[in-house]
Amino acid sequence: EDMDEGYPGELKLKVKYTLNNNNEFKWEFIGNTNKSTIVNITNHTYWNLSGDxxxxxxxxxxxxxxxxxxxxxxxxxxxxxxxxxxxxxxxxxxxxxxxxxxxxxxx
Structure with a gap:
């Protein structure tokens, strides 16, 4: 929403999660806005990767x-x-x- 938390523009964000055959995990953030603004995306997800x-x-x-x-x-x-x-x-x-x-x- 425009001016959400004081920032101009409406942000549309997509997140893509990928796990490949080499057991490499990757996430990509792709964002677009309809006005010039700043965007700083982060992720605070934690996993037990051992499977145990x-x-x-x-x-x-x-x-x-x-x-x-x-x-x-x-x-x-x-x-x-x-x-x-x-x-x-x-x-x-x-x-x-x-x-x-x-x-x-x-x-």
């Missing part, structure tokens, strides 16, 4: 964020401080989080 419903941890999970665009690290650092966790390259999640005082920042 009794042992719900992430010790064997790896994560890689293959985003097309990234906020420059200098901008992030000026607001949050030094970046200690990034997932441009695939990493084991628990080892990475153990070394981070603030958690995951997808850079």
């Amino acid at each position: 419903l009794e042992n719900r941890d992430i010790r064997d999970h790896t994560l890689q964020v293959m985003a097309i665009n990234y906020l420059p690290e200098s901008v992030i650092a000026s607001n949050l401080g030094p970046i200690t966790v990034g997932f441009k390259k695939s990493k084991l999640v628990p080892l990475t989080l153990a070394n981070s005082p603030v958690g995951i920042i997808s850079t």
Whole structure:
């Protein structure tokens, strides 16, 4: 709706979820507006990818964020401080989080 939360334009958003034969999960956000405006879409979905419903941890999970665009690290650092966790390259999640005082920042 135009001026929803103070932003101009009506946003129409599509989300596409894909799981391929290599067990790679991908989601794509595609949005269009009828006026110039800013859009910042995020996702806070969490899954147990092991398929084990009794042992719900992430010790064997790896994560890689293959985003097309990234906020420059200098901008992030000026607001949050030094970046200690990034997932441009695939990493084991628990080892990475153990070394981070603030958690995951997808850079």
